[in-house]
Amino acid sequence: xxxxxxxxxxxxxxxxxxxxxxxxxxxxxxxxxxxxxxxxxxxxxxxxxxxxxxxxxxxxxxxxxxxxxxxxxxxxxxxxxxxxxxxxxxxxxxxxxxxxxxxxxxxxxxxxxxxxxxxxxxxxxxxxxxxxxxxxxxxx
Amino acid sequence: xxxxxxxxxxxxxxxxxxxxxxxxxxxxxxxxxxxxxxxxxxxxxxxxxxxxxxxxxxxxxxxxxxxxxxxxxxxxxxxxxxxxxxxxxxxxxxxxxxxxxxxxxxxxxxxxxxxxxxxxxxxxxxxxxxxxxxxxxxxx
Amino acid sequence: xxxxxxxxxxxxxxxxxxxxxxxxxxxxxxxxxxxxxxxxxxxxxxxxxxxxxxxxxxxxxxxxxxxxxxxxxxxxxxxxxxxxxxxxxxxxxxxxxxxxxxxxxxxxxxxxxxxxxxxxxxxxxxxxxxxxxxxxxxxx
Amino acid sequence: xxxxxxxxxxxxxxxxxxxxxxxxxxxxxxxxxxxxxxxxxxxxxxxxxxxxxxxxxxxxxxxxxxxxxxxxxxxxxxxxxxxxxxxxxxxxxxxxxxxxxxxxxxxxxxxxxxxxxxxxxxxxxxxxxxxxxxxxxxxx
Numbered sequence: 001x002x003x004x005x006x007x008x009x010x011x012x013x014x015x016x017x018x019x020x021x022x023x024x025x026x027x028x029x030x031x032x033x034x035x036x037x038x039x040x041x042x043x044x045x046x047x048x049x050x051x052x053x054x055x056x057x058x059x060x061x062x063x064x065x066x067x068x069x070x071x072x073x074x075x076x077x078x079x080x081x082x083x084x085x086x087x088x089x090x091x092x093x094x095x096x097x098x099x100x101x102x103x104x105x106x107x108x109x110x111x112x113x114x115x116x117x118x119x120x121x122x123x124x125x126x127x128x129x130x131x132x133x134x135x136x137x138x139x140x
Numbered sequence: 141x142x143x144x145x146x147x148x149x150x151x152x153x154x155x156x157x158x159x160x161x162x163x164x165x166x167x168x169x170x171x172x173x174x175x176x177x178x179x180x181x182x183x184x185x186x187x188x189x190x191x192x193x194x195x196x197x198x199x200x201x202x203x204x205x206x207x208x209x210x211x212x213x214x215x216x217x218x219x220x221x222x223x224x225x226x227x228x229x230x231x232x233x234x235x236x237x238x239x240x241x242x243x244x245x246x247x248x249x250x251x252x253x254x255x256x257x258x259x260x261x262x263x264x265x266x267x268x269x270x271x272x273x274x275x276x277x278x279x280x
Numbered sequence: 281x282x283x284x285x286x287x288x289x290x291x292x293x294x295x296x297x298x299x300x301x302x303x304x305x306x307x308x309x310x311x312x313x314x315x316x317x318x319x320x321x322x323x324x325x326x327x328x329x330x331x332x333x334x335x336x337x338x339x340x341x342x343x344x345x346x347x348x349x350x351x352x353x354x355x356x357x358x359x360x361x362x363x364x365x366x367x368x369x370x371x372x373x374x375x376x377x378x379x380x381x382x383x384x385x386x387x388x389x390x391x392x393x394x395x396x397x398x399x400x401x402x403x404x405x406x407x408x409x410x411x412x413x414x415x416x417x418x419x420x
Numbered sequence: 421x422x423x424x425x426x427x428x429x430x431x432x433x434x435x436x437x438x439x440x441x442x443x444x445x446x447x448x449x450x451x452x453x454x455x456x457x458x459x460x461x462x463x464x465x466x467x468x469x470x471x472x473x474x475x476x477x478x479x480x481x482x483x484x485x486x487x488x489x490x491x492x493x494x495x496x497x498x499x500x501x502x503x504x505x506x507x508x509x510x511x512x513x514x515x516x517x518x519x520x521x522x523x524x525x526x527x528x529x530x531x532x533x534x535x536x537x538x539x540x541x542x543x544x545x546x547x548x549x550x551x552x553x554x555x556x557x558x559x560x
């Protein structure tokens with residue numbers, strides 16, 4: 001059998017709070033999703049003014065980052081036309097996200113969860129996701 | 141145009157906290173989802189030990205209750221074999237939930253959101269959903 | 281709680297009538313969809329001769345524009361290969377439309393709904409959608 | 421953070437071998453799926469002659485049993501007409517299986533995975549799933 005470390009709900013709340021603080025700082029209301037390392041949803045918040053379409057997108061960014069152990073913006077690069085992963089964006093019924101804003105959460109070299117952020121530009125989404133991870137790392 | 145009242149993220153947090161307190165009291169870790177009155181997700185928590193399958197089910201119970209302005213257990217009754225709504229359980233790609241645990245949130249006679257709870261028995265899920273609504277009502 | 285303004289069915293009829301008049305003027309039978317600000321369908325018409333496939337596309341264009349508070353042709357630009365939102369076209373099970381013809385409906389700076397048009401070229405679809413919005417704005 | 425025990429691929433192979441031996445004994449070629457405790461697929465085999473439709477059904481039985489920590493035949497009982505969970509069979513896009521043949525795999529009181537079997541009668545599927553678990557338990 002395998003022994004796995006994974007985020008718990010307290011960790012997820014810390015990450016959402018950290019991400020939300022950054023979103024408020026840059027003035028962009030966000031959808032923020034946290035999954036465990038298996039890609040299953042642990043916690044989610046749509047800030048007032050966050051986009052309705054971004055609910056699903058944030059969840060799927062977190063799912064992709066956790067499940068694939070890869071930042072979604074890294075998929076963005078390798079899935080460009082002519083690149084090796086071209087076309088992967090529509091995989092898993094469209095859940096495989098290649099737009100920035102999804103990051104794996106790593107502790108001691110192992111993925112323990114994922115965070116997905118959506119409603120701003122992909123660069124803003126990524127900044128806010130990084131703030132969520134930083135808040136969590138500060139608790140370790 | 142229409143003027144609509146809807147839950148905000150602060151209301152959603154109050155509901156999740158109220159539901160969680162009840163879940164802890166009865167000793168059943170739950171998935172708890174809050175949607176706005178349009179059925180779009182506002183907030184979600186899977187308590188440590190909540191069922192993975194219940195993530196989707198909780199969200200869909202809240203979606204059904206808010207969107208249809210009806211408790212999911214009421215659908216359970218009218219969708220029994222021989223009853224008028226028989227078969228509706230598989231509507232909307234299976235998102236229409238007829239199992240107890242989804243409740244519309246009503247203020248002044250208007251639906252402002254929905255709460256969906258899953259992981260326990262349907263009766264436990266419904267009790268926890270009611271506790272979430274009660275916590276919110278106490279703030280009005 | 282939040283107080284939201286949203287299109288009512290009378291507004292939706294005005295928008296469809298405005299869009300239809302433009303579609304007749306340019307001689308292209310269209311599918312025309314109106315959603316509220318949560319992306320849920322309010323009204324729809326497929327003019328005689330409108331494309332069957334465009335029923336879904338028009339609805340999804342309106343859903344995208346309302347839910348993301350963004351014209352679908354703007355997504356078209358930022359989702360080109362090499363651009364930041366590349367790959368977003370397949371998000372939300374493919375419902376996220378990046379082809380022109382979907383517009384958010386804004387009143388006093390807030391999105392109150394969306395219109396989606398499909399059956400012509402993206403440029404024609406967009407012109408017809410704009411005509412629908414103009415007809416609505418004239419009633420305010 | 422949480423520390424989780426889960427099946428590894430060696431465990432999954434033992435379970436498939438045990439299930440396959442039982443399937444051969446009763447003369448019914450089966451589809452056999454093993455998931456981890458998060459419901460994600462670890463291993464799968466369709467024996468020569470196993471039903472094509474049973475590929476998905478076996479995977480979904482294992483997903484349901486692991487994710488809900490419950491045997492699928494238990495869902496079968498509580499989801500009968502008039503029972504509390506009536507209608508749950510179509511949840512999660514129809515992935516929630518209430519037909520026998522899906523079992524959670526438990527070690528020291530915690531679910532570490534799931535096994536799903538399909539192609540025979542539900543009773544045969546369940547017998548084969550139990551044989552898979554028994555083979556695994558013998559290795560502990």
